[in-house]
Amino acid sequence: MSDQASPNPKKILCIEDEFFISELYERALKKSGHQVTTALNGQDGLQIAQTNTYDIVLLDLMVPGMTGMEILRILKDPSQSPGFNSKVIITTNLDQNDETRAELEAQADAYIVKATITPKELASFIDKVA
Amino acid sequence: MNHFNKFRQNVLILVITTTFLPTAISASLFVVLAKQLDNMPIAIIGSVLLLLILLITFNIFLYNSIIKPLDAIWKAVWHISPGKSEIPPPSIENIHLGHDMVSSIVMQIYDLASTNKLQTDQDKDNEISKVILDSLPIGLLIFDKESQLKLVNSHGATLCGQSKDDLVKKNIYEILNLSFDNENTLDKWLADASANKITDETHWDNVKLDAGDNSKRLDISAKYSKNDSVGNELILVLAEKTDYYSSQEKSISYVSMAVHELRTPLTMLRGYIELFEEEISDQLDEEHLSFMRKMSATSQNLNAIVSNILNVSRINENEFNLQLSEDNWDTVLREIINSMELRAKVRQKHITLDISPNLPTVGIDKISMYEVVVNLVDNAIKYSGQSDTITVSSRLANDGNVETVVKDDGPGIPTSVVGGLFTKFYRSHRSKDTVGGNGLGLYIVKSIVTAHGGQVWVKSKEGQGSEFGFTIIPYANLEEAKANGQDTIVRQANGWIKNHSLYRR
Numbered sequence: 001m002s003d004q005a006s007p008n009p010k011k012i013l014c015i016e017d018e019f020f021i022s023e024l025y026e027r028a029l030k031k032s033g034h035q036v037t038t039a040l041n042g043q044d045g046l047q048i049a050q051t052n053t054y055d056i057v058l059l060d061l062m063v064p065g066m067t068g069m070e071i072l073r074i075l076k077d078p079s080q081s082p083g084f085n086s087k088v089i090i091t092t093n094l095d096q097n098d099e100t101r102a103e104l105e106a107q108a109d110a111y112i113v114k115a116t117i118t119p120k121e122l123a124s125f126i127d128k129v130a
Numbered sequence: 131m132n133h134f135n136k137f138r139q140n141v142l143i144l145v146i147t148t149t150f151l152p153t154a155i156s157a158s159l160f161v162v163l164a165k166q167l168d169n170m171p172i173a174i175i176g177s178v179l180l181l182l183i184l185l186i187t188f189n190i191f192l193y194n195s196i197i198k199p200l201d202a203i204w205k206a207v208w209h210i211s212p213g214k215s216e217i218p219p220p221s222i223e224n225i226h227l228g229h230d231m232v233s234s235i236v237m238q239i240y241d242l243a244s245t246n247k248l249q250t251d252q253d254k255d256n257e258i259s260k261v262i263l264d265s266l267p268i269g270l271l272i273f274d275k276e277s278q279l280k281l282v283n284s285h286g287a288t289l290c291g292q293s294k295d296d297l298v299k300k301n302i303y304e305i306l307n308l309s310f311d312n313e314n315t316l317d318k319w320l321a322d323a324s325a326n327k328i329t330d331e332t333h334w335d336n337v338k339l340d341a342g343d344n345s346k347r348l349d350i351s352a353k354y355s356k357n358d359s360v361g362n363e364l365i366l367v368l369a370e371k372t373d374y375y376s377s378q379e380k381s382i383s384y385v386s387m388a389v390h391e392l393r394t395p396l397t398m399l400r401g402y403i404e405l406f407e408e409e410i411s412d413q414l415d416e417e418h419l420s421f422m423r424k425m426s427a428t429s430q431n432l433n434a435i436v437s438n439i440l441n442v443s444r445i446n447e448n449e450f451n452l453q454l455s456e457d458n459w460d461t462v463l464r465e466i467i468n469s470m471e472l473r474a475k476v477r478q479k480h481i482t483l484d485i486s487p488n489l490p491t492v493g494i495d496k497i498s499m500y501e502v503v504v505n506l507v508d509n510a511i512k513y514s515g516q517s518d519t520i521t522v523s524s525r526l527a528n529d530g531n532v533e534t535v536v537k538d539d540g541p542g543i544p545t546s547v548v549g550g551l552f553t554k555f556y557r558s559h560r561s562k563d564t565v566g567g568n569g570l571g572l573y574i575v576k577s578i579v580t581a582h583g584g585q586v587w588v589k590s591k592e593g594q595g596s597e598f599g600f601t602i603i604p605y606a607n608l609e610e611a612k613a614n615g616q617d618t619i620v621r622q623a624n625g626w627i628k629n630h631s632l633y634r635r
Binding site: 018020021024025027028062093094095113114115116118119120 | 385386387393394397398400401404408437440444
């Protein structure tokens with residue numbers, strides 16, 4: 001639908017282990033004109049993020065293999081991920097303790113509680129971030 | 131050595147000259163005088179006088195050539211002895227005989243003393259370093275080229291669960307039984323560093339160390355130097371963080387995990403409901419469309435309930451932290467009410483907004499304030515009975531704060547129960563029988579508004595509807611604003627965006 005198309009289509013990597021959620025996100029974001037790649041576990045997601053260029057990385061904090069926080073630290077460390085400059089949006093349903101919250105605010109570009117936002121709303125959220 | 135040989139020769143000559151020579155000369159003189167003068171007394175006196183003169187002369191010579199040099203050497207030894215600093219240094223200018231030898235020995239004495247002092251100072255420095263290392267609250271382990279332990283401080287030995295003496299000379303892997311949570315292990319890093327690097331440094335967080343009966347959590351920093359001048363090939367710094375990591379794990383509490391488990395299927399439900407609305411709504415009749423909207427509104431309600439449970443848990447554990455930022459209340463309130471329209475509509479309610487123009491900007495935590503309004507409007511939707519209008523108004527109150535009121539024309543609340551409304555789990559007997567709920571909403575509203583520095587109030591009478599109001603402080607009046615904090619994170623109802631240009635001041 002033309003009224004849903006993003007004014008600024010992006011290349012997006014979605015690291016999300018819940019298949020239903022990744023399916024919904026991928027569908028809604030593609031519908032908005034974005035190009036979407038999905039990784040269903042942390043290691044694959046990290047490897048894809050390090051070897052390709054994306055505008056946005058949607059990063060779930062609880063993914064198998066590696067935690068989202070570990071992935072975020074590696075992606076934001078220039079010595080481990082040279083050339084990485086995608087914006088990282090944390091997607092989570094987990095409440096954060098103070099330490100994690102502070103670290104996320106320092107490292108990530110945006111943060112959403114997944115249950116409070118529908119896939120369509122995520123698409124417009126991405127337009128605000130990027 | 132030449133000086134010393136010369137000195138020995140001088141001593142030998144002196145012994146000969148001071149003992150035999152005067153005696154021999156005097157005896158010869160005595161014999162000559164006795165023969166020539168034939169006068170024994172004069173011969174004796176003359177030879178004795180000569181002997182005395184010779185003895186005095188030779189002894190002066192002996193004093194200058196032996197006693198004075200020995201005195202100078204003795205003074206030099208005393209001068210450098212510990213606790214004898216009051217003894218003056220020897221003066222060797224007055225020594226004429228054996229001057230070179232004496233000055234050479236004295237210089238050697240002073241050289242030896244300074245070397246000894248250097249060694250003593252070095253020993254002292256080593257002792258101080260050892261004390262400092264042992265008093266450090268971190269473990270330090272230094273390994274040689276064979277990966278054997280060269281040095282460990284007290285804390286390091288304690289972490290490893292063995293005495294220093296037991297640890298020294300042991301191989302690194304005999305000492306440290308480490309478990310890493312990914313494949314980037316110390317073993318792998320060290321193998322890579324020794325094969326490919328001259329020097330390298332790295333760090334690991336949250337490494338498990340098995341030491342005897344208990345395990346510890348460590349942060350580890352490592353430095354590798356292939357050609358270290360003193361053979362310190364690998365230095366490990368171990369910082370124990372057992373308590374920190376344990377508390378971090380515990381802090382993901384039962385409630386947080388339960389909320390996570392509830393929110394995950396809720397995310398999916400909301401997503402699929404939205405997908406159905408998007409893709410098949412044009413194939414549905416009005417009745418099925420209304421079912422769809424009810425599903426959507428119900429999933430939003432469920433999400434609000436889950437958030438309430440989490441918030442109560444945070445409030446109870448004193449972990450409800452607000453991050454205030456400057457916001458336009460008109461915009462925020464409209465956003466929130468817009469997001470609630472579906473929930474009102476499926477219950478045949480209509481929300482009217484009445485916001486005074488030119489309200490000052492407010493200092494709020496937007497996510498929390500979203501929950502305040504959602505709870506109040508949800509209550510109004512649930513408890514307004516047959517009345518179909520809910521009015522949300524906002525204006526500048528007399529005290530200079532921004533006041534927001536949610537008003538319904540429902541059956542109202544009996545005066546007897548009004549006082550307990552903001553208490554946790556409080557539900558009036560009547561509402562218990564007629565409307566579902568858990569009695570957390572108003573408790574959360576009060577907690578959040580109070581944390582913002584505002585106040586909540588309720589005005590209700592049976593049969594005359596209810597008004598729930600709260601105040602928020604204008605941003606300019608907040609202490610945080612006066613402290614000139616520069617916000618870089620913009621909070622929205624569903625999360626936050628860093629450095630969001632649309633919202634930046």
